[in-house]
Amino acid sequence: MDFERRRAAVVLEDGTRFDGWTFAGEGEALGEVVFTTSMVGYQETLTDPSYRGQIVTFTYPLIGNYGVIPGDEESSRVQAAGVLVREYTPYPSNWASEKSLARLLEEEGVIGVEGIDTRALTRHLRDKGAMRGIISTTETDTGALLRRVLSHPEMVGQDLASGSSQITEPTLLSAFGEEHCRVVALDYGVKGSIYRELRSRGISVLAVPGSMSAEDILEERPAGLFLSNGPGDPAALERAVKSLQGVLGRIPTFGICLGHQLLGLALGCETYKMPFGHHGANHPVRNLKTGRIEITSQNHGFAVREASLPEGVELTHRNLYDGTVEGIAAPKLDAWSVQYHPESSPGPRDSGYLFDEFAERVSRKAVV
Numbered sequence: 001m002d003f004e005r006r007r008a009a010v011v012l013e014d015g016t017r018f019d020g021w022t023f024a025g026e027g028e029a030l031g032e033v034v035f036t037t038s039m040v041g042y043q044e045t046l047t048d049p050s051y052r053g054q055i056v057t058f059t060y061p062l063i064g065n066y067g068v069i070p071g072d073e074e075s076s077r078v079q080a081a082g083v084l085v086r087e088y089t090p091y092p093s094n095w096a097s098e099k100s101l102a103r104l105l106e107e108e109g110v111i112g113v114e115g116i117d118t119r120a121l122t123r124h125l126r127d128k129g130a131m132r133g134i135i136s137t138t139e140t141d142t143g144a145l146l147r148r149v150l151s152h153p154e155m156v157g158q159d160l161a162s163g164s165s166q167i168t169e170p171t172l173l174s175a176f177g178e179e180h181c182r183v184v185a186l187d188y189g190v191k192g193s194i195y196r197e198l199r200s201r202g203i204s205v206l207a208v209p210g211s212m213s214a215e216d217i218l219e220e221r222p223a224g225l226f227l228s229n230g231p232g233d234p235a236a237l238e239r240a241v242k243s244l245q246g247v248l249g250r251i252p253t254f255g256i257c258l259g260h261q262l263l264g265l266a267l268g269c270e271t272y273k274m275p276f277g278h279h280g281a282n283h284p285v286r287n288l289k290t291g292r293i294e295i296t297s298q299n300h301g302f303a304v305r306e307a308s309l310p311e312g313v314e315l316t317h318r319n320l321y322d323g324t325v326e327g328i329a330a331p332k333l334d335a336w337s338v339q340y341h342p343e344s345s346p347g348p349r350d351s352g353y354l355f356d357e358f359a360e361r362v363s364r365k366a367v368v
């Protein structure tokens, strides 16, 4: 590929600067700089809509080595605002690869930078917290770059989910094989593999925009309600929380990640911004019912505050790194959710049972 490498400056909101070279794209990108510790799965990560508005740093030191594989994407485009790596390999080696990561980023106009001391950057974000940053191939002056960073909105308070759904009207995704039941999925920027997990269990999914009202949801007479993942601050989605409150207790409801946080808010819990969040594929979580430890895939910067759980809402899962809330349930309302990603894309498959449980509970309620 004809590509001219350019010098790229990365400046964080506290003035810290890193320098590297582009391996894709040019110009400027602004966003919240986060790091992920996943060793594989860069394609799934970068196409996960929950990464919208974020510049993703990979701690794994070599990225791009297996190219881009059709079908491994989590949405139809690259969602991350920018990509920072230690070393990019321009020679992917994999029979299934269709193109290089650089080409994918180029096609989508996303800047990829290599030569960044990602270990130093990660340690800095771990100590100081995730923060806003800029990548620039056009401006070199740190002060000028810093001013641009500081005028970019912070992640707290941002509704990024409303514009992230890939559907604009209700769309039926039929079960793979025999249909056992039909659920409504509120799409706040869903990862494609979540729908695949549901559909492969005989569930037809009526995907609807996350803003759909309670009345419209109930009018579909679904056997259950699914709440998807998505980007941004859950507390900024007041309308979505309101419509959830109108549905809770009427049909079984299961949420993942942003969907978990919204369920928490609808049940009266609080959410808050974590210092640097959880982004990776090996986070140990204890299932408090069984005592089993699950190794989980994670990607979130906000969390439900444990101290805010009201009566009737149980803590079902806990993160073993930092003790934070990883799952809640409101048994009387037949609603439950997890903060991590049981669809495991990319990641370990320990938590697939959560989809089995949802399939079982909605099948029982199926309208015949």
Ligand SMILES: NC(=O)CC[C@H](N)C(=O)O
Binding pocket: 050, 228, 229, 230, 231, 232, 233, 234, 256, 257, 258, 259, 299, 300, 301, 302, 303
């Ligand atoms: N993966 C997600 O759904 C992320 C939820 C939310 N945007 C957060 O960062 O916490």
